[in-house]
Amino acid sequence: xxxxxxxxxxxxxxxxxxxxxxxxxxxxxxxxxxxxxxxxxxxxxxxxxxxxxxxxxxxxxxxxxxxxxxxxxxxxxxxxxxxxxxxxxxxxxxxxxxxxxxxxxxxxxxxxxxxxxxxxxxxxxxxxxxxxxxxxxxxxxxxxxxxxxxxxxxxxxxxxxxxxxxxxxxxxxxxxxxxxxxxxxxxxxxxxxxxxxxxxxxxxxxxxxxxxxxxxxxxxxxxxxxxxxxxxxxxxxxxxxxxxxxxxxxxxxxxxxxxxxxxxxxxxxxxxxxxxxxxxxxxxxxxxxxxxxxxxxxxxxxxxxxxxxxxxxxxxxxxxxxxxxxxxxxxxxxxxxxxxxxxxxxxxxxxxxxxxxxxxxxxxxxxxxxxxxxxxxxxxxxxxxxxxxxxxxxxxxxxxxxxxxxxxxxxxxxxxxxxxxxxxxxxxxxxxxxxxxxxxxxxxxxxxxxxxxxxxxxxxxxxx
Ligand code: FES
Ligand SMILES: [Fe+2]
Numbered sequence: 274x275x276x277x278x279x280x281x282x283x284x285x286x287x288x289x290x291x292x293x294x295x296x297x298x299x300x301x302x303x304x305x306x307x308x309x310x311x312x313x314x315x316x317x318x319x320x321x322x323x324x325x326x327x328x329x330x331x332x333x334x335x336x337x338x339x340x341x342x343x344x345x346x347x348x349x350x351x352x353x354x355x356x357x358x359x360x361x362x363x364x365x366x367x368x369x370x371x372x373x374x375x376x377x378x379x380x381x382x383x384x385x386x387x388x389x390x391x392x393x394x395x396x397x398x399x400x401x402x403x404x405x406x407x408x409x410x411x412x413x414x415x416x417x418x419x420x421x422x423x424x425x426x427x428x429x430x431x432x433x434x435x436x437x438x439x440x441x442x443x444x445x446x447x448x449x450x451x452x453x454x455x456x457x458x459x460x461x462x463x464x465x466x467x468x469x470x471x472x473x474x475x476x477x478x479x480x481x482x483x484x485x486x487x488x489x490x491x492x493x494x495x496x497x498x499x500x501x502x503x504x505x506x507x508x509x510x511x512x513x514x515x516x517x518x519x520x521x522x523x524x525x526x527x528x529x530x531x532x533x534x535x536x537x538x539x540x541x542x543x544x545x546x547x548x549x550x551x552x553x554x555x556x557x558x559x560x561x562x563x564x565x566x567x568x569x570x571x572x573x574x575x576x577x578x579x580x581x582x583x584x585x586x587x588x589x590x591x592x593x594x595x596x597x598x599x600x601x602x603x604x605x606x607x608x609x610x611x612x613x614x615x616x617x618x619x620x621x622x623x624x625x626x627x628x629x630x631x632x633x634x635x636x637x638x639x640x641x642x643x644x645x646x647x648x649x650x651x652x653x654x655x656x657x658x659x660x661x662x663x664x665x666x667x668x669x670x671x672x673x674x675x676x677x678x679x680x681x682x683x684x685x686x687x688x689x690x691x692x693x694x695x696x697x698x699x700x701x702x703x704x705x706x707x708x709x710x711x712x713x714x715x716x717x718x719x720x721x722x723x724x725x726x727x728x729x730x731x732x733x734x735x736x737x
Pocket of ligand 2: 475616
């Protein structure tokens with residue numbers, strides 16, 4: 274069927290008419306440059322340059338696990354020698370799915386004629402063939418390198434010669450921190466899930482005013498909001514400035530790393546006590562299974578700093594389960610979904626692939642617009658800093674800028690409080706971004722010093 278362009282009056286050419294559904298029945302194509310991730314697509318090739326999580330370690334239990342990643346059907350297994358293998362799912366002999374294979378002491382054996390495949394794609398045995406047959410030396414089965422880290426299995430699916438080092442993040446350095454892995458499947462395109470993190474305004478409405486107190490009340494006020502690209506050229510932060518009450522300001526930075534990794538600051542109320550530069554409550558990759566299905570893989574962080582009242586629950590975290598509102602997925606009844614919609618409902622219902630050509634973006638969508646622009650520049654190779662060969666050269670422990678800072682700044686009569694919020698947000702974020710690469714304790718001290726200076730200057734200005 275031909276794709277009809279939407280019939281939408283252009284601003285300034287025609288006043289929108291009431292009851293105009295008849296004129297808006299055309300469709301528009303989704304944004305293929307950013308949403309399509311199959312082999313050979315611009316975004317698919319970009320994502321393949323990064324290690325991507327594909328399952329939890331705990332899912333490899335002695336039988337193969339069928340997975341679909343970046344529109345490729347694969348199978349993951351843990352063999353008797355402790356090696357994780359990720360192979361093309363269909364046997365190189367005659368195509369039987371290796372999800373029915375037998376995990377061996379070394380490698381995975383196809384159940385149909387017993388061919389045995391090693392993790393690197395070597396054909397170890399073709400038992401029905403003559404022992405002198407050279408067949409198994411003539412080709413390799415499709416396979417990808419795998420790496421296990423903190424309960425997640427990561428796979429690199431790009432060209433072997435471009436394989437980047439495996440990188441980790443400084444958010445794991447908080448004293449006593451534990452990472453608890455989880456995964457959540459979503460039947461929709463990856464981008465609409467990922468860009469939700471650069472749309473903090475939705476928290477005001479969806480998570481508090483409409484969805485029924487899914488987050489603490491402080492989230493229900495419209496923040497003074499801005500967005501900044503990070504200096505590494507590989508992502509952005511939002512800067513959200515709110516009041517917790519008449520006495521307390523709360524500055525939050527959440528960080529999106531290109532292409533599909535995000536770090537979320539504390540997910541529990543940190544109270545009114547002054548705190549500087551407290552780190553991530555959770556972080557995750559939105560990994561496309563294909564263009565219309567995605568699985569979020571990540572960790573919840575457990576430590577006293579981001580969860581001072583120990584509200585988190587490890588027992589609720591795992592495959593298709595999380596103790597955060599993100600874990601509210603299809604398991605709710607339809608009536609609950611309608612009466613108390615959460616992230617899953619608003620993201621999945623944007624259509625299998627959100628159609629950017631039909632959106633009407635406003636000022637509050639500035640973060641979404643920035644993220645799409647950064648992704649577009651990256652896939653077009655207009656920004657070399659966004660590619661692993663330029664990003665992961667100096668260190669494999671990456672410095673990040675996700676954080677919360679809470680500080681005492683009483684409201685003052687006659688003073689524009691939103692201007693005050695913006696000023697403190699800028700001060701905190703300047704200190705956070707300028708100190709990237711420094712040890713966490715030094716960065717925290719720097720944020721505190723910058724905030725105290727801001728407060729001192731404000732007090733002096735009041736006296737003048
Ligand atoms: S199809 Fe797998 S060994 Fe024959
Ligand atoms: Fe949300």
